[in-house]
Amino acid sequence: xxxxxxxxxxxxxxxxxxxxxxxxxxxxxxxxxxxxxxxxxxxxxxxxxxxxxxxxxxxxxxxxxxxxxxxxxxxxxxxxxxxxxxxxxxxxxxxxxxxxxxxxxxxxxxxxxxxxxxxxxxxxxxxxxxxxxxxxxxx
Amino acid sequence: xxxxxxxxxxxxxxxxxxxxxxxxxxxxxxxxxxxxxxxxxxxxxxxxxxxxxxxxxxxxxxxxxxxxxxxxxxxxxxxxxxxxxxxxxxxxxxxxxxxxxxxxxxxxxxxxxxxxxxxxxxxxxxxxxxxxxxxxxxx
Amino acid sequence: xxxxxxxxxxxxxxxxxxxxxxxxxxxxxxxxxxxxxxxxxxxxxxxxxxxxxxxxxxxxxxxxxxxxxxxxxxxxxxxxxxxxxxxxxxxxxxxxxxxxxxxxxxxxxxxxxxxxxxxxxxxxxxxxxxxxxxxxxxx
Numbered sequence: 001x002x003x004x005x006x007x008x009x010x011x012x013x014x015x016x017x018x019x020x021x022x023x024x025x026x027x028x029x030x031x032x033x034x035x036x037x038x039x040x041x042x043x044x045x046x047x048x049x050x051x052x053x054x055x056x057x058x059x060x061x062x063x064x065x066x067x068x069x070x071x072x073x074x075x076x077x078x079x080x081x082x083x084x085x086x087x088x089x090x091x092x093x094x095x096x097x098x099x100x101x102x103x104x105x106x107x108x109x110x111x112x113x114x115x116x117x118x119x120x121x122x123x124x125x126x127x128x129x130x131x132x133x134x135x136x137x138x139x
Numbered sequence: 140x141x142x143x144x145x146x147x148x149x150x151x152x153x154x155x156x157x158x159x160x161x162x163x164x165x166x167x168x169x170x171x172x173x174x175x176x177x178x179x180x181x182x183x184x185x186x187x188x189x190x191x192x193x194x195x196x197x198x199x200x201x202x203x204x205x206x207x208x209x210x211x212x213x214x215x216x217x218x219x220x221x222x223x224x225x226x227x228x229x230x231x232x233x234x235x236x237x238x239x240x241x242x243x244x245x246x247x248x249x250x251x252x253x254x255x256x257x258x259x260x261x262x263x264x265x266x267x268x269x270x271x272x273x274x275x276x277x278x
Numbered sequence: 279x280x281x282x283x284x285x286x287x288x289x290x291x292x293x294x295x296x297x298x299x300x301x302x303x304x305x306x307x308x309x310x311x312x313x314x315x316x317x318x319x320x321x322x323x324x325x326x327x328x329x330x331x332x333x334x335x336x337x338x339x340x341x342x343x344x345x346x347x348x349x350x351x352x353x354x355x356x357x358x359x360x361x362x363x364x365x366x367x368x369x370x371x372x373x374x375x376x377x378x379x380x381x382x383x384x385x386x387x388x389x390x391x392x393x394x395x396x397x398x399x400x401x402x403x404x405x406x407x408x409x410x411x412x413x414x415x416x417x
Contacts, residue, residue, distance in 0.1 A: 003314045003417060005384060036142045038179060038274060040316060042382050044391030046332040051234040054185040059218035060230055067217075067231045071210060071349060078345075079337035091338055092345045095329040099394070100380050102239050104181050104272045106144060111272045113183030116238070133382045133389045135316060137416075138276075139142060175281045177318060177413060190373045193324045198357035199369055206356075206370045210349060241378050243320050243411045245283060250411045252322030255377070277415075278281060 004030045004136040012129050013122045015086070017053070017061035021118045025110075027134060032108040037138015039110060042100040044131045047090035047124050049097035055117025068093050068121075090123030097121055105138055143169045143275040151268050152261045154225070156192070156200035160257045164249075166273060171247040176277015178249060181239040183270045186229035186263050188236035194256025207232050207260075229262030236260055244277055282308045282414040290407050291400045293364070295331070295339035299396045303388075305412060310386040315416015317388060320378040322409045325368035325402050327375035333395025342399075346371050368401030375399055383416055 008027045010020060024041060025031070031039070043050050054060045072092035074085045081088065101118065104111040112118075120130060147166045149159060163180060164170065170178070182189050193199045211231035213224045220227065240257065243250040251257075259269060286305045288298060302319060303309065309317070321328050332338045350370035352363045359366065379396065382389040390396075398408060 005314050005382065036144050036274075038276075040380055040382060042380070042389065044389065044394065046330065046391070046393050052185065052238045053234050054230050057219050057221075060227070063217045063219050063227050064231065064234060067211060067215060067227075068234075070215065071235075072345060076345060076348065078341045080335055080341050082335075088338070088341050088345075091332050092342065095331050095342060095346075095397075095399075096235055096349075096374055098237060098376060099330045102179055102181070102241060102380060104144065104179060104274045106272075111181065111183065113185070113270065115185050116183065119234075121234075131391065133384075135314075135382045137316075175283050175413075177415075191324065191377045192373050193369050196358055196360075199366070202356045202358050202366050203370065203373065206350060206354060206366075207373075209354065210374075235374055237376060241318055241320070241380060243283065243318060243413045245411075250320065250322065252324070252409065254324050255322065258373075260373075 002139065006134045008132040008134055010120055010130050013120055015122050015125050016065040018120045019055055019117045020120045024118055028136060034105050034108060034138045037105040037136060039103045039105055040100060040135040042133045044133065046094050047087060048127055048130050049094050049121040050101050051097050051119045051121055052101060052116050053119055054115050056115060086125050093123045141278065145273045147271040147273055149259055149269050152259055154261050154264050155204040157259045158194055158256045159259045163257055167275060173244050173247060173277045176244040176275060178242045178244055179239060179274040181272045183272065185233050186226060187266055187269050188233050188260040189240050190236050190258045190260055191240060191255050192258055193254050195254060225264050232262045280417065284412045286410040286412055288398055288408050291398055293400050293403050294343040296398045297333055297395045298398045302396055306414060312383050312386060312416045315383040315414060317381045317383055318378060318413040320411045322411065324372050325365060326405055326408050327372050327399040328379050329375050329397045329399055330379060330394050331397055332393050334393060364403050371401045
């Protein structure tokens, strides 16, 4: 049983959905040594999320951004408005989308489906650099 | 520490929410040997999901389908329309509902509550057979 | 590799979002002994959820409650109405928010971000005492 844990600070992204599969894999050189296990990706923020979605058509992240901004709109009667109109809807999206992913590992690779990519979902206009914690365990 | 990992291809389901607790358990004969652990269920698709919800009243899956189709409607101004009107809302639902479940294991059984069942959420009209990866670890 | 598993029954909460970080930590005296690992928090119900969100401003849980009640409203044409008008929207929220959290552990503590707290999301008016299963593993 081996445990690997790395912090990963992503570059700053604009508001929207961004594929970061490559960035995550580049931070995990040890992955190739795992015959079986799981990878946990945790985001240490409440106004950004991570998610798995379609990795091929650039229209998909655009539609995800517009869809989630319709589900959690800025023009809702929020009380928590002191941090700007994009803050409270960002918190709502964070709870809808979730703060972590868990992905099975087999034979040194993530068991992602053909069309699955890992997304950083930036809900703020100026969210800055987001911090992830990557934890990999198995044998 | 023992690790078990099995692929599980489900039969094709119609669009909607379907309880698959029995199918998952039938694929895990080793579960009885685990005193303590967790089961991870991962779906390798971006237009179907898995979720835990009420397992008793057949009206619940019907209401889940209508509710999520209201939250991510087909008549939204999507850009990604080349794969049909049910494709992009399926991707939105996939990120809302999530791509995996993690369920505690104790004394050879899943620690599900009385009313909890495992659902395959099929967001496409013709989604075909969906692939899961079941990973069970513990001792 | 060590495994810890505890049931935790929370006090009854009113409908809404409630921070329970302290209650969870108080139930895990063994946490300090883990150099690296993960904590799994599972809720054994289909009309309440757990989630991670902003832990500082009391307006945030109020806005989360109003936002999720707008996303899954009571005045939707549900079939499953026999358990009251707040029951089926509670099931919808349970699938949106999810039934478990997984949080990385390092040096005897949860790797939560500065503003992250653990929420019990009570979707019923009289939900009663909710049961969690806490599973902690690592080394």
